Amino acid sequence: MKxxxxxxxxxxxxxxxxxxxxxxxxxxxxxxxxxxxxxLVEAMRWVMGENSYKAMRAxxxxxxxxxxxxxxxxxxxAEVTLVLDNADRTAPAALNTADILEVTRRIEREAGSVYRVxxxxxxxxxxxxLFADASTGAHSPAMVRQGQIGExxxxxxxxxxxxxxxxxxxxxxxxxxxxxxxx
Ligand code: ATP
Ligand code: MG
Numbered sequence: 001m002k003x004x005x006x007x008x009x010x011x012x013x014x015x016x017x018x019x020x021x022x023x024x025x026x027x028x029x030x031x032x033x034x035x036x037x038x039x040l041v042e043a044m045r046w047v048m049g050e051n052s053y054k055a056m057r058a059x060x061x062x063x064x065x066x067x068x069x070x071x072x073x074x075x076x077x078a079e080v081t082l083v084l085d086n087a088d089r090t091a092p093a094a095l096n097t098a099d100i101l102e103v104t105r106r107i108e109r110e111a112g113s114v115y116r117v118x119x120x121x122x123x124x125x126x127x128x129x130l131f132a133d134a135s136t137g138a139h140s141p142a143m144v145r146q147g148q149i150g151e152x153x154x155x156x157x158x159x160x161x162x163x164x165x166x167x168x169x170x171x172x173x174x175x176x177x178x179x180x181x182x183x
Pocket of ligand 1: 011012013014031032033034035036037038039040063064065066067068069
């Protein structure tokens with residue numbers, strides 16, 4: 001699975017629909033302070049199932065919705081779509097249904113989030129597992145926040161183990177076991 005496009009509409013500073021194309025190789029994002037570089041990375045984390053609004057530098061999840069600027073009014077919803085190239089068919093079985101997977105998360109003010117994969121509504125859990133199995137995802141070591149290296153050095157062994165498990169691609173198995181034990 002590879003990321004191929006990120007589409008934003010109404011997410012943070014991206015009021016109008018914006019598409020970031022990720023060609024094979026390295027993608028760099030450059031721009032002046034406050035232009036939205038970190039917002040783009042947060043959009044990726046968000047669509048992969050991030051539940052913590054603090055990780056979005058927000059004081060509530062509705063804060064990810066464009067709140068207006070200058071003469072532009074705020075919006076009532078935000079939507080982010082991550083397009084995955086699944087031509088190698090490495091997506092987890094339940095979602096391994098097509099060569100291209102469009103994972104969408106949409107939030108409406110005061111109504112919470114809805115997730116869809118290729119238009120079909122799925123649980124947040126399904127999306128989180130999809131990315132956990134692919135060794136990526138909102139909490140994976142593939143996403144390095146500012147200050148995170150320092151935190152890792154100071155982390156307790158259990159926290160460090162969780163990171164190694166995510167890197168090894170087995171954290172999805174752990175959360176499935178946890179789900180099974182609850183049943
Ligand atoms: P730096 O180079 O300083 O790290 P950056 O390019 O990473 O900057 P971001 O932090 O991504 O910039 O973007 C910050 C901008 O996003 C601010 O101008 C802020 O007002 C705007 N912003 C954040 N949330 C919203 C929102 N909900 N609605 C509108 N604008 C928002
Ligand atoms: Mg930034």
